[in-house]
Amino acid sequence: MIMREEDDIVKKIERKIRRAISKFHMYTPIDHIMLCAYPLPEGIVLAEYLARIEREFPRSKLTILVPEIISFNVKEHQQNIRIIRISEEVFSRVAKIAEEANKYNVPRGNLSLAALLSELQRLAREVEANKIALPLTADIEAYLAFEKVIYGHTPLLDMPLKVKINALARITLPMINVSNEDIRKFLSIKGDIYEELELPIEEDIVQWINKLEERSPGIIYGYLSNVERIMELKSEEIVICESCGRPSLNKLCNECRVIKLISST
Ligand SMILES: [Zn+2]
Numbered sequence: 001m002i003m004r005e006e007d008d009i010v011k012k013i014e015r016k017i018r019r020a021i022s023k024f025h026m027y028t029p030i031d032h033i034m035l036c037a038y039p040l041p042e043g044i045v046l047a048e049y050l051a052r053i054e055r056e057f058p059r060s061k062l063t064i065l066v067p068e069i070i071s072f073n074v075k076e077h078q079q080n081i082r083i084i085r086i087s088e089e090v091f092s093r094v095a096k097i098a099e100e101a102n103k104y105n106v107p108r109g110n111l112s113l114a115a116l117l118s119e120l121q122r123l124a125r126e127v128e129a130n131k132i133a134l135p136l137t138a139d140i141e142a143y144l145a146f147e148k149v150i151y152g153h154t155p156l157l158d159m160p161l162k163v164k165i166n167a168l169a170r171i172t173l174p175m176i177n178v179s180n181e182d183i184r185k186f187l188s189i190k191g192d193i194y195e196e197l198e199l200p201i202e203e204d205i206v207q208w209i210n211k212l213e214e215r216s217p218g219i220i221y222g223y224l225s226n227v228e229r230i231m232e233l234k235s236e237e238i239v240i241c242e243s244c245g246r247p248s249l250n251k252l253c254n255e256c257r258v259i260k261l262i263s264s265t
Pocket of ligand 1: 114241242244256
């Protein structure tokens with residue numbers, strides 16, 4: 001019975017990841033993907049799946065960034081997979097910037113995401129990766145979008161857009177259709193215990209989003225995928241922030257502008 005349940009949830013998550021990858025054309029067979037295995041434990045779960053999917057693309061490469069404190073190894077087919085340990089320093093730098101959110105009146109979750117992504121863009125250049133994969137689940141991505149709306153900013157999804165990204169790595173979210181609940185089920189069945197790191201988000205709001213989605217399945221996703229139309233944005237108005245690589249209406253997104261200000265003071 002447990003085996004059956006395990007099989008179901010493992011397959012369900014894999015199906016959702018594969019569907020997102022193909023629907024949004026996230027990867028091509030020659031990509032070098034740099035996966036940041038943070039936040040945890042989602043990052044480790046995604047690392048396991050991407051390592052498996054990577055095997056099907058002999059010319060692709062996968063670099064997995066794992067926080068120093070986590071023990072993680074890819075068991076099979078290591079040829080095209082490289083694991084890089086990233087120091088706690090990176091995360092404490094991000095956390096420090098997040099503390100300034102109120103002072104500058106920007107959303108905290110988005111501010112820390114922009115700070116993390118700016119670091120990741122630098123790392124991607126170093127390892128010559130052309131894609132960054134983040135383990136953001138549907139709940140977290142919806143939270144980040146609503147956080148922006150509340151602050152009067154335009155929420156734009158990190159989906160492949162028809163815009164030039166120049167020297168930046170394109171950000172992909174293979175877990176965009178996976179819910180937090182799926183991850184919890186997966187971990188409880190597998191018995192893997194990873195310490196959950198606290199995220200700079202309002203948990204209550206995530207719960208509300210989950211409830212809304214429970215009431216009307218698909219509502220969040222429907223909203224997110226229609227943001228550009230609802231906000232009456234023209235695709236030519238959307239550019240890529242030159243620091244974090246997220247879609248933006250300006251050369252530097254609101255959050256990266258604040259990060260620049262913080263670092264210069
Ligand atoms: Zn930015």
